Amino acid sequence: MTDLSLLSRARLADLRGHLLSPDWREPEIGIVHLGIGNFHRAHHALYTEEAMLAQPGDWGICGVTLQGDVSKRDALMGQDGLYSVVERGPAGVRVTVARALREVLAMPFDRARLFQLLADERVRIVSLTVTEKGYCRDAQTGDADFSHPGMVRDLAHSNEPSTVPGILTAALRARRDAGTPPFTVLSCDNLSHNGAALRQVVFSYASRLDEGLAAWIAKHVAFPSTMVDRIVPATTDADREAAHAALGLADAVPVPCEPFRQWVIEDRFPAGRPAWETAGAQLVGDVEPFEIAKLRMLNATHSTLAYLSMLAGFETISDAISYAPLKAMIHAMMTHEIAPTLNVPTSFDLLAYRDALLERYSNTALKHRCAQIAMDGSQKMPPRIFSTIEARLAAGQSIERLALAVAAWFVFLRGRSDSGEQYTISDPLADRLTQIAGNADTSERLIDGMLALRELFPESLARSAALRHALARSLEALRGGARQAINSYALLD
Known part of the structure; x- marks a missing residue:
């Protein structure tokens, strides 16, 4: 009945x-x-x-x-x-x-x-x-x-x-x-x-x-x-x-x-x-331009927000984007580091898309939890962020904000926020990732351990001196806490 x-x-x-x-x-x-x-x-x-x-x-x-x-x-x-x-x-x-x-x-x-x-x-x-x-x-x-x-x-x-x-x-x-x-x-x-x-x-x-x-x-x-x-x-x-x-x-x-x-x-x-x-x-007839734009503009910045927020203590995406320096950094990341890598139809206004994304992130009614987005980083980071880094490096361009996103993920894998709050890493490669992140006692060893994972980082990226230097700078900034790093990266030219 x-x-x-x-x-x-x-x-x-x-x-x-x-x-x-x-x-x-x-x-x-x-x-x-x-x-x-x-x-x-x-x-x-x-x-x-x-x-x-x-x-x-x-x-x-x-x-x-x-x-x-x-x-x-x-x-x-x-x-x-x-x-x-x-x-x-x-x-x-x-x-x-x-x-x-x-x-x-x-x-x-x-x-x-x-x-x-x-x-x-x-x-x-x-x-x-x-x-x-x-x-x-x-x-x-x-x-x-x-x-x-x-x-x-x-x-x-x-x-x-x-x-x-x-x-x-x-x-x-x-x-x-x-x-x-x-x-x-x-x-x-x-x-x-x-x-x-x-x-x-x-x-x-x-x-x-x-x-x-x-x-x-x-x-x-x-x-x-x-x-x-x-x-x-x-x-x-x-x-x-x-x-x-x-x-x-x-x-x-x-x-x-x-x-x-x-x-x-x-x-x-x-x-x-x-x-x-x-x-x-x-x-x-061809989805690729739309797909890459979404992966790099939306999904990449979602992951960036998630990992920085897990360290800084922002619970939701709307909480994170309400922090003015973080919003400024994400705006600059999309404008200066991501958008130039995209080849979209002339009818696709990337800057209008950027502004619409920031408005969507500000939706306080949605309560999209950063912890949910932070799951399965080993599956998400390569298509969302690593591919953009490869495109930037191939063009001889800077990757500072993108590198901060990667470094924040590395630090996130230690399983605790800047305030000491612990959380569980949910990822198919969790055991290996947390072991590398937990055992690395220096930034150099953390970078070496992560870049050695060939299922994540292709040889071309792993050997990139520019990537290693950018990651080292980002990890040094994160030593002072995610909010301090966000504040300094928001001011980059």
């Missing part, structure tokens, strides 16, 4: 003011999404619902959690797949009930149902938001990381995969063997050239299993790239309270987000797609 105190499809008639439109035809599942976290539910799922409202089609979503935890599946299915999006901005709070999610599965418990759907020709897109570490990718070669425990297991048990490359390869093999056209694989993660990167991982993994299958994937399967943007923090009790106050119903899994959103998609979908352009998505 449906609990009428909970958000459910039986109560939708009472929630007309919180729906994108009262007109709705329940769609069949046409998209399987791997990694059903907050970002997907506040971004891709909403775009898809709006697209179906504009141009009806069977693009309902089956979301899959890959973490071995059934709690999210049970919470969402207990609400018939419904959840609320709590949009927080300067104008106040807006609560919208999303309906595009039709089913939720949890691996490995629902493996049979997942592969049943992946074999169904009505499923024409498999999309992903699994974060960088979910790709099991060797950062140096771009191939699958065959030393990854999940990859080792999947190679030995390819019919019962647990990793993203393993799941995709097994599903595509089943389609090939059945003569069913393949689905399109759509990466929505913050990974440079995400479609091409995922294609290489899957191809290299498939090649280890079956060269013929790999050749079939290379010829028939599309991996379009995307650029996604929306700030989506972790859900808090305050978000649950806001949803309940607006709806008069309990929602165990609301999603907070900012008003802004953006989605740029390479338009390559042989099996069809929702009319996402009707919801404001940009369908383009």
